[in-house]
Amino acid sequence: MKATGIVVEHNPFHNGHFYHIKESRNKTAADIIIAVMSGNFLQRGEPALVDKWSRSEMALKAGVDIVIELPYVFATAQASDFARGSIALLEAIGCDAFCFGSEEGTIEPFTNTYEAITTQQQTYQNLIKQYMKLGLSYPKALNEAFAEITKDSNLHLVDLSKPNNILGYHYVEAAYQMNACMKPFTIQRIVANFHDDVDESQSIASATGIRKAIFEEGSIGELAKFMPKTSLDHLLTWKDSVGVFGSWPQFWPLLRFTIIRSSLKELASYAEVTEGIEHLIYDAATKSETFEEFMTRVKSKRYTWTRIQRMLTHIYTGFTWEALKSHQNPTYLRVLGMTNDGQSYLNQKKKSLSLPLVSRVAATKDSLLDLDIRATDLYQLGLQSSKIERPIGLDYRKTPIII
Known part of the structure; x- marks a missing residue:
């Protein structure tokens, strides 16, 4: 079969x-x-x-x-x-x-993009870090770095500013990196x-x-x-x-309780909580009666809505950096x-x-x-x-x- x-x-x-x-x-x-x-x-x-x-x-x-x-x-x-x-x-x-x-709708641009990035992997990663230091979110930094390394390419490449294209690229990347036997289609x-x-x-x-x-x-x-x-x-x-x-507004009372009862050290121990943002998360939770109000206080150019929500998911479930590093596959x-x-x-x-x-x-x-x-x-x-x-x-x- x-x-x-x-x-x-x-x-x-x-x-x-x-x-x-x-x-x-x-x-x-x-x-x-x-x-x-x-x-x-x-x-x-x-x-x-x-x-x-x-x-x-x-x-x-x-x-x-x-x-x-x-x-x-x-x-x-x-x-x-x-x-x-x-x-x-x-x-x-x-x-x-x-x-x-x-x-995109066709697979060739994805495989072309993987080859383009792989041949300039170190340059690509360095550019991502540089753009993030300038205050860009990770997705925007990735897109800017990709545009930089492929600006002179004649290949048909995938548009990595589109959300499903981004995920699709990572599926293809993962399959190639693990030498999967599966053939990719889109x-x-x-x-x-x-x-x-x-x-x-x-x-x-x-x-x-x-x-x-x-x-x-x-x-x-x-x-x-x-x-x-x-x-x-x-x-x-x-x-x-x-x-x-299920939604964060529905879960907000328990999430807010979890944040406020935690110490700053505990908040910083949860996966994806970085760069001192635990201070902002704690302060916003004490002042916000609703989830929407909380997110308005926390969101910034550097931290996308999605990235903040992932932090909150890990805080709510008690998932730590240590646990993340312990489970790679x-x-x-x-x-x-x-x-x-x-x-x-x-x-x-x-x-x-x-x-x-x-x-x-x-x-x-x-x-x-x-x-x-x-x-x-x-x-x-x-x-x-x-x-x-x-x-x-x-x-x-x-x-x-x-x-």
Whole structure:
């Protein structure tokens, strides 16, 4: 069985994701689609709208055959580490190809860009440091450095100012660096850009636009044209059974408590907290009644909204620099769900997988997995919903979903 891997968050699953799955299957002639999916905290440093099991089931009902969890360490990391963890898992589970959505739409510019950067790696890294010293954020410094080293190139290179192109480049980079057997593919991202609001004249909207509509307008039913019915049903069920959706404004009371009860030394020990910003974070938390007010006080040209949110995620979950440095590579394949075809694939491949397969958490001892379990518990507590029974220990009670 030929397998193609995709890297997803599905926050929430919408028609654009459905298109990605269908086109990935067609473009790579895949029998099986395997999704590496972030858990309950995401790459932009925020809680997921709904939990990882709900999002897994949405994917399985819309064309994915196996969902494996991207561990917290990589799911909440900067783009290069997020990509490295994702590609390592897809390689370990035996994918023949991986396919990502991009603004570019063709793979050659990505491979050309990797070659261009690799041949001038030291110059590239030095330029990034120089631009950051001038006060630029990391993404802007990266883009400026890239423009500098490629200004005389005649190759067709990828535009690294686009968010999906950036992630796509890092997927290709990770695959080459680990000598992966998988072949890279990309498909054109269509209609909605990454941050676009919902456009009622279209049938595809960005996940960002859909979340914004849910939080600002509150009516999920009006989003029916932008997602498969199975996804809409899951959101409606979640609203009825849980009552609230995951977001930093929802989590703010617990996050604020965590910040204020911590010493400055403790805040500085958490991953991605650098350059004395713990002073600003603490001061802003004492003065801000809402999450939006807090972010207004903290955000600057040097620190992007996403980077600050990743710091806050690590503060909230207690994830330290020491823990980050201790976990450089994935150590297991955690199955969240599968179809019957996915189950057949795993039965065929289980003896050749390069990482152990985890279906029962209680039977596995792994410090990387322990971080995922803690993140799940804190996510459930952050929802602060009286409708949730026994929020602690869900990872031990949940078995893989089978569709």
